[in-house]
Amino acid sequence: MRIGDVLEELYRTVEERKRELPEGSYTASLFKRGEDRILQKVGEEAVETILALKSGRREDAVYEVSDLLYHLTVALVNSGISLEEIAEELNRRKK
Numbered sequence: 001m002r003i004g005d006v007l008e009e010l011y012r013t014v015e016e017r018k019r020e021l022p023e024g025s026y027t028a029s030l031f032k033r034g035e036d037r038i039l040q041k042v043g044e045e046a047v048e049t050i051l052a053l054k055s056g057r058r059e060d061a062v063y064e065v066s067d068l069l070y071h072l073t074v075a076l077v078n079s080g081i082s083l084e085e086i087a088e089e090l091n092r093r094k095k
């Protein structure tokens with residue numbers, strides 16, 4: 001499974017949750033709480049990722065990086081920034 005495909009599917013699911021705000025959806029609950037909460041979660045997950053990477057525990061690091069990528073995806077959808085824009089910026093930096 002390619003990471004690009006996984007992130008694209010996740011992005012689409014998050015967009016759908018934002019549109020439909022279904023009951024029982026964690027993603028919908030983040031959109032209901034608003035931008036400050038979403039960005040707070042990105043910060044918390046970034047710190048947890050750093051600690052997990054420093055711990056040397058590979059499984060913990062993979063878990064926390066996944067949490068961070070998920071919350072970053074929610075933040076991108078919230079700001080209306082597409083994955084294509086990120087891909088273009090990264091491509092521009094190629095040397």
Ligand SMILES: N=c1c2ncn([C@@H]3O[C@H](COP(=O)(O)OP(=O)(O)OP(=O)(O)O)[C@@H](O)[C@H]3O)c2ncn1[C@@H]1O[C@H](COP(=O)(O)O)[C@@H](O)[C@H]1O
Pocket residue numbers: 010013017024025026027028041066067070
């Ligand atoms: N990838 C994820 C994902 N990663 C992490 N999380 C949630 O992120 C939360 C982070 O948890 P924390 O440990 O920080 O603490 P918490 O107390 O549970 O959460 P907070 O109250 O602090 O916000 C957990 O509830 C996880 O379930 C995710 N929730 C959803 N997804 C994806 O989003 C899709 C839609 O999910 P729902 O919105 O729940 O339908 C799912 O199919 C998944 O693909």
